Amino acid sequence: MSGRHDRAHHHAHAGGLTATGRHRRRLALVVAITGTVFVGQVIGGLLSGSLALLADAGHMLADSAGLVLALVASTLAARPATKRRTFGLQRAEVLAALTNALVLVVIATSVLIGGIQRLQASPEVHGELMLGVATVGLAANLAGLAILHRGRNESLNLRGAYLEVLGDLLGSVAVIVAGVVITLTGFMAADAIAAFAIFVLIVPRAWSLLRDVVEVLLEATPAGIDLDDVRAHLLGVPGVVDVHDLHAWTITSGSPVLSAHVAVDADCLADGRTGAVLDELSACLDDHFDLSHCTLQLEPQGHRDHERPVHA
Secondary structure (H helix, E strand, O other): OOOOOEEEEEOOOOOOOOOOHHHHHHHHHHHHHHHHHHHHHHHHHHHHOOHHHHHHHHHHHHHHHHHHHHHHHHHHHOOOOOOOOOOOOOOHHHHHHHHHHHHHHHHHHHHHHHHHHHHHOOOOOOHHHHHHHHHHHHHHHHHHHHHHHHHOOOOHHHHHHHHHHHHHHHHHHHHHHHHHHHHHHOOOHHHHHHHHHHHHHHHHHHHHHHHHHHHHHOOOOOOOOOHHHHHHHHHOOOOEEEEEEEEEEEOOOOOEEEEEEEEEOHHHHHOOOHHHHHHHHHHHHHHHHOOOEEEEEEEEOOHHHHOOOOOO
8 A cells, every 4th residue: 555545435326316305206296285285274264263273374384385495405405516515415405404493493483472362362263164174184184194104214304294294184183173172162262272282293393303403414423323333343344453533424314424544454455455445344334334425544553643633
């Protein structure tokens, strides 16, 4: 090996598409469904005087906006890398998920304020109309869940969309219950109570999505990858004597990456087996940890002593 370090770059992108990009048609179909239901809920909420129905419509609007953002982001993420942006625009999906989470927070705050005001003065609500519109919304949400079910564990945006539609479904159930109560008993405060229920549904989902986005932006180790386990596997490759400066992070959903300094023994260098070692290291990472984008720097044993102390 020459004085320069050997570097191995191993890339494998599924058809150039991110996890969200592979389910773009599903997202587009759910956008069409949620957009249609949103319009119906706004009209029904205004005609019936139901805050719960309008709150559910606001939540549906956030869903639609988030899905549109996810579609746009998945298109941007599929664009090729450039000299300026060496990973392309894959992080656009993460930024879209962040925007989606913040929109949910705004919607939840608005619903909470409206519910408090509605409890102080309960206007008349037309329970039958409220009930009918909420039932249609429930059916639409069931359809949306069925469409998004397959990709929910592959992408932050798909997961966010799935959770939002699930929340809408539970919100529709709350509105239906309130509609039944108002129709049968005339208890108008049931509308505000249903709005509070929708608020309770929104907040945990917004927090969960926001937390996951922050993990990606802070380049935390991807879920399911134990760096101690990774190190042990790499050290098991013949000729490898040390692994340090080991890092793993996520560019966007479904795109984990890894880098490491790998020290090899003198026999490996003398025999010119560095290429074979690189192939075996890459195969190990791909087979055991599904890490197909890795940068491995080979170096002679003892070179670590010349590196900066920030390396670990």
